[in-house]
């Protein structure tokens with residue numbers, strides 16, 4: 252094998268009105284760089300169309316394309332182009348696993364599920380001239396002895412967070428709207444690296460800042476505890492994602508803060524227990540969201556709260572209640588989504604059975620468009636409410652209000668700068684990206700992430716929001 256090209260096509264093309272260069276210049280394509288480690292050292296190139304135009308005038312021997320739902324049509328066009336030129340084209344990723352028949356029409360081989368075990372098998376078959384059409388990940392999944400990720404293929408200066416890292420695969424939970432169960436079907440759906448291998452990978456990363464892209468960094472308590480133990484004294488600052496139940500139970504979150512955790516993506520998703528139950532989001536049911544936010548505030552961990560609109564229990568009131576709650580609780584940044592039934596999920600199966608899917612135009616499956624018939628909302632109202640929620644949450648007055656919910660001046664300032672920096676200075680980010688100066692922003696990011704703990708609980712008294720029969724902001728999820 253000589254010429255190999257690994258491609259991550261753009262999720263949405265750069266001409267799209269929603270294109271936000273900073274959003275697409277955050278993380279390098281780790282999945283492809285992981286598979287590249289199985290190739291010969293001088294054989295391959297990684298092309299990430301999110302950060303650089305794609306040159307397709309070449310004719311590699313092997314083209315490997317990672318397919319997400321919103322880049323699927325573009326990925327297929329690129330695949331068809333290279334097959335017409337005589338390259339061997341292999342496709343893998345979430346969308347390929349969800350809809351293998353669709354993907355197979357554009358590929359010589361497809362990968363279903365995680366590819367750490369199947370990709371080396373495929374390379375052997377290809378060298379022997381007997382590649383299969385389908386490689387399906389099965390029960391032998393492990394991250395042990397996977398060679399170190401080929402970070403030398405990543406152009407660090409093109410990314411705000413070149414030090415992104417993944418030390419687990421999957422998640423122990425089974426939310427009905429999540430891609431995870433379909434992707435990991437046929438084998439384990441949650442497993443970790445060995446702690447020593449994860450720590451060695453961290454040691455190899457320069458600087459202080461890290462971003463764990465794991466679905467649930469606290470999902471395996473023993474692993475996470477040993478990892479944080481090993482990281483203490485490394486002088487790292489890091490960000491990651493975890494569930495509300497893992498934040499409330501035991502002292503794992505304190506261990507994480509001690510190791511350097513400074514911001515956490517938390518899937519609150521909905522204020523309604525009925526929505527949680529219908530989505531099989533059991534890990535949130537009966538949990539006190541107020542206790543979650545206060546515990547994170549006390550530890551100086553900023554919160555990126557994830558919220559979904561359009562579940563069957565949602566009516567026109569949901570947008571105002573959710574945004575008010577997020578501001579009131581001092582959530583630093585919010586990620587809002589329109590409910591999206593991804594193919595392969597239990598949600599998609601239910602919607603299809605109920606004949607509620609209105610389009611299969613995959614680029615619209617980006618959580619910004621309504622692609623199904625909501626139960627209690629008109630589609631236009633859902634879309635307008637979603638747009639309004641983003642505008643309202645990121646108004647200067649809202650950012651100020653949310654910042655002031657913290658108990659110390661340092662924490663207030665940190666919240667304000669982080670939230671404003673993320674949404675309010677887009678033209679400045681574009682300029683920095685175009686000048687390829689993103690690494691210059693790392694010290695600024697690190698100083699914003701510096702620790703600011705709170706001496707007291709934010710408020711010890713009764714929560715006025717709990718007096719509303721519709722909005723249990725202090726105890727969302729308690730049925």
Ligand code: SF4
Pocket residue numbers: 421422423424425426429430431466467494518
């Ligand atoms: S907790 Fe998150 S990653 Fe895990 S199944 Fe639910 S949505 Fe998916």
